[in-house]
Amino acid sequence: MSNEKTKNTNSRNQKSKRINGNRPFEDKLGSLITDDIDKRINDLFSKSVRTLRKDISDFKKDIQTNVDIDKRINDLYSQVVRKIKNENSTLKKDIVEQLSQYESELVNKKISGLECAIKEINEDTGGDEIKKILVAQKKTISSLRSEIVALKKKCLPYLEVKINDNEPIEVGVVHNQFEQLFNIVQTGLNVYLTGPAGSGKTTAAKNCADALGVDFYFTGAIASEFKLTGFIDANGKIVSTEFRKAYENGGLFLFDEIDGSFPQAVLAFNAALANDYMDFPDKRIKRHKNFYCIAAANTYGQGADRQYVGRNQLDAASIDRFVFVDWKYDEGLERKLSNNDNWVDFVQSVRQVVENKEIRHIVSPRASFFGAELLRNGITQEIVEDSVLWKGLDNATIQLIKNNM
Numbered sequence: 001m002s003n004e005k006t007k008n009t010n011s012r013n014q015k016s017k018r019i020n021g022n023r024p025f026e027d028k029l030g031s032l033i034t035d036d037i038d039k040r041i042n043d044l045f046s047k048s049v050r051t052l053r054k055d056i057s058d059f060k061k062d063i064q065t066n067v068d069i070d071k072r073i074n075d076l077y078s079q080v081v082r083k084i085k086n087e088n089s090t091l092k093k094d095i096v097e098q099l100s101q102y103e104s105e106l107v108n109k110k111i112s113g114l115e116c117a118i119k120e121i122n123e124d125t126g127g128d129e130i131k132k133i134l135v136a137q138k139k140t141i142s143s144l145r146s147e148i149v150a151l152k153k154k155c156l157p158y159l160e161v162k163i164n165d166n167e168p169i170e171v172g173v174v175h176n177q178f179e180q181l182f183n184i185v186q187t188g189l190n191v192y193l194t195g196p197a198g199s200g201k202t203t204a205a206k207n208c209a210d211a212l213g214v215d216f217y218f219t220g221a222i223a224s225e226f227k228l229t230g231f232i233d234a235n236g237k238i239v240s241t242e243f244r245k246a247y248e249n250g251g252l253f254l255f256d257e258i259d260g261s262f263p264q265a266v267l268a269f270n271a272a273l274a275n276d277y278m279d280f281p282d283k284r285i286k287r288h289k290n291f292y293c294i295a296a297a298n299t300y301g302q303g304a305d306r307q308y309v310g311r312n313q314l315d316a317a318s319i320d321r322f323v324f325v326d327w328k329y330d331e332g333l334e335r336k337l338s339n340n341d342n343w344v345d346f347v348q349s350v351r352q353v354v355e356n357k358e359i360r361h362i363v364s365p366r367a368s369f370f371g372a373e374l375l376r377n378g379i380t381q382e383i384v385e386d387s388v389l390w391k392g393l394d395n396a397t398i399q400l401i402k403n404n405m
Contacts, residue, residue, distance in 0.1 A: 044087055051083070055080065182207075185252070191325055192322035193296045195298070195329075197298060198366040202254065208294070215245075217245055217252065218242060218254045219243060219253075227241060229278070238281065243269075253294070255269065255296070270317060272287070300324070329351075331348055334365040334369075337369060343368065361391075361393060370388045
């Protein structure tokens with residue numbers, strides 16, 4: 001049975017290669033592609049071929065009466081190419097999400113097995129011989145626990161949320177604090193998300209909007225309250241804003257870098273949150289029942305610090321309107337998205353030294369993401385380090401960091 005199953009699998013793989021030709025994306029993930037995913041890939045290809053054949057057949061019927069043949073051919077080609085690219089892009093995204101979930105399930109299963117092994121070792125020890133047995137098994141237990149820690153770093157949370165009686169919504173692989181953030185946001189309270197650069201605050205806000213099933217609206221640091229309220233132009237036309245759209249029609253509004261914004265603009269924002277209505281240039285608008293708000297910043301609103309020197313101090317009344325969430329780096333997610341363990345180990349070691357030595361320098365997960373991409377494209381590590389990691393640090397500081405890694 002085993003040989004026959006292997007033969008069938010090989011036969012299917014050969015057939016898939018004959019049909020699809022060189023498929024570097026699928027070949028790279030071949031060990032994780034299930035029968036269901038493989039079938040979807042083949043179905044997509046077959047569907048595209050059938051569509052192309054039908055379009056060509058229809059074209060042949062019309063060719064005698066169509067005087068602009070070259071244009072028709074080019075339009076047909078462009079249309080088919082765009083369709084195949086769009087469907088392929090959607091399928092690849094779907095496959096990556098399925099594989100990530102599938103991989104996490106395998107890792108969780110292995111973790112459970114290892115934890116059971118440790119439990120069995122501990123339960124087998126008893127009586128007067130307990131110390132001797134524990135000493136003998138100490139190395140094994142330590143090795144198992146190290147493997148569990150390593151596996152848990154790779155196993156990222158794959159979240160599915162359910163609001164009231166609605167159908168569950170898959171959010172996918174998320175930051176390890178996302179569930180905490182989402183639980184606060186869905187209450188309707190305003191959230192102040194504070195965390196270092198590159199920690200994924202904007203992505204988390206967008207994921208919250210997706211999970212809530214509402215539109216996502218965004219604005220960065222603003223220098224005028226009209227960026228929030230909008231204005232009436234010279235022709236008497238209302239110029240709306242992202243904030244007004246969310247406030248009036250519902251949606252999740254992210255006020256990014258609020259601590260870098262003009263104080264008067266923040267006061268206008270505070271008034272809208274405090275009173276559940278706001279005066280816009282043309283009329284007063286009541287806050288929509290499905291309006292959600294997240295303000296993101298690198299500081300706690302207390303003004304500039306050693307790292308973020310261009311930040312403003314926020315009014316105490318503004319700060320009082322928010323529930324604060326201290327958003328940290330998720331190094332497991334950083335490792336997963338970078339897909340280069342050696343480089344990520346190096347970046348995270350540098351980050352640890354920078355924090356311990358209180359060096360005024362930012363080592364965000366972007367150093368891992370950008371560096372891994374450059375390394376995959378053949379750039380030397382020395383150049384990558386200078387480009388995305390050291391960023392102008394003097395040689396003495398760089399050497400200090402390396403000596404303490």
